[in-house]
Amino acid sequence: MSSPKITFIGAGAIGLPMAVRAAAAGTVTAVDTSAERLAEASAQGLHTAHSFAPDSPPDVVMVMVATAQQAAAVLNGPEGIYAKAGRDAVVVVLSTIGPEAMQKLAAERPSGGPALLDVPVTGGIPGAVAGTLTLFASGDQDAIERIRPVLETMGKVVFSGPNLGDGQSYKIVNQLLATSQLVVAAEALAFAERLGLDTSSVFEAVRDGAGGSWMLDKYGPRMLNGTTDIAARVDIFLKDAALVDETAQRVSFDGQMIATTVSVLERAVAHGLAPLDASSVIDVYRQA
Structure with a gap:
C-alpha cells in the first residue's frame, strides 16, 4: 500500500501522537x-x-476511542465507518475494549464490508x-501485512492470532500485569516511607533486582518526586483493570490479584485522583 x-x-492524549507517527x-x-x-492536530501538520x-474513501481507518460503546458508535449506522469507508479499506480498532466487545464489533460488520483488525496497543x-x-x-494476516508499514x-x-479478539486477549493479560504492578510499586514505596527509609535509596536498591518491574522503573521516580505531566491517567488504569476483572469473571477465572488492584484504584478515584497521572496512586497509601 503506497x-x-x-x-x-480519536485525537486524544495517546491518539494524537499515534496519528502524527502514522x-x-x-x-x-x-x-x-x-x-x-x-487545533493541536492541525498544528502538527495533520x-x-x-x-x-470523507470526500473519497480512505485506505486505512484507525479507531482510538475510550470505550467499546464509542467504538460501536463510530463503526455502525448509516454514517459509520462500515458504511462510509468502502469495501477495500482496512479498519483498525486500536482501543482496549476487551475480547467480548471486539467479537461483537466483528459480528456487526456487514457482509462485504471493509476488513476489520483488532490491534490494541x-x-x-x-x-x-x-x-x-x-x-x-490480530485478524486476517494478509490485511495486517497490507498495512504493516503504517502500524x-x-x-x-x-x-x-487470526481471530478478532485475540489481540484484546493479549492486551488483557498485559493489563493484568501492568495495573497490578503499578499498585504493588506504589504500595512498596509507600511502605518504605512508613518504615522511615530513604525511599530514593530503596528505589535504586531494588529496581534492578528480583523485585523490579517495568512499572516500578518508569513510575517509581514519578511517585517519589511528584509530577504534573501525565503518562497515563488513574481512571484509564481503573478502566483497564475493571475490564480485566470482568473478563476473568466471564471465563470463571479466580483473579484475586486483579480484584485487589481494582479496589485500590477505586479508592484512588474516590480520593479525587482520577484525572491525575497514575503515579499518584501512591497517595492512597499515604492517606491511609
Missing part, C-alpha cells in the same frame, strides 16, 4: 469532536475533520510519542 490515505478517529507512512486526517484537539465524512503516551508502542495485531510507524507489531 502512501495510503489514513483516517485516524503520517510518516501516508496522508493522515484526524477526526475528533474536540475543537481543541483538532488534516482534520469533525466527523467521518501498550506503552502509554510516552510510547506513542516515541513510536515505541507494542501493537497486539510500524507507531511501534512493534506482534501478531497475536
Whole structure:
C-alpha cells in the first residue's frame, strides 16, 4: 500500500501522537469532536475533520476511542465507518475494549464490508510519542501485512492470532500485569516511607533486582518526586483493570490479584485522583 490515505478517529492524549507517527507512512486526517484537539492536530501538520465524512474513501481507518460503546458508535449506522469507508479499506480498532466487545464489533460488520483488525496497543503516551508502542495485531494476516508499514510507524507489531479478539486477549493479560504492578510499586514505596527509609535509596536498591518491574522503573521516580505531566491517567488504569476483572469473571477465572488492584484504584478515584497521572496512586497509601 503506497502512501495510503489514513483516517485516524480519536485525537486524544495517546491518539494524537499515534496519528502524527502514522503520517510518516501516508496522508493522515484526524477526526475528533474536540475543537481543541483538532487545533493541536492541525498544528502538527495533520488534516482534520469533525466527523467521518470523507470526500473519497480512505485506505486505512484507525479507531482510538475510550470505550467499546464509542467504538460501536463510530463503526455502525448509516454514517459509520462500515458504511462510509468502502469495501477495500482496512479498519483498525486500536482501543482496549476487551475480547467480548471486539467479537461483537466483528459480528456487526456487514457482509462485504471493509476488513476489520483488532490491534490494541501498550506503552502509554510516552510510547506513542516515541513510536515505541507494542501493537497486539490480530485478524486476517494478509490485511495486517497490507498495512504493516503504517502500524510500524507507531511501534512493534506482534501478531497475536487470526481471530478478532485475540489481540484484546493479549492486551488483557498485559493489563493484568501492568495495573497490578503499578499498585504493588506504589504500595512498596509507600511502605518504605512508613518504615522511615530513604525511599530514593530503596528505589535504586531494588529496581534492578528480583523485585523490579517495568512499572516500578518508569513510575517509581514519578511517585517519589511528584509530577504534573501525565503518562497515563488513574481512571484509564481503573478502566483497564475493571475490564480485566470482568473478563476473568466471564471465563470463571479466580483473579484475586486483579480484584485487589481494582479496589485500590477505586479508592484512588474516590480520593479525587482520577484525572491525575497514575503515579499518584501512591497517595492512597499515604492517606491511609
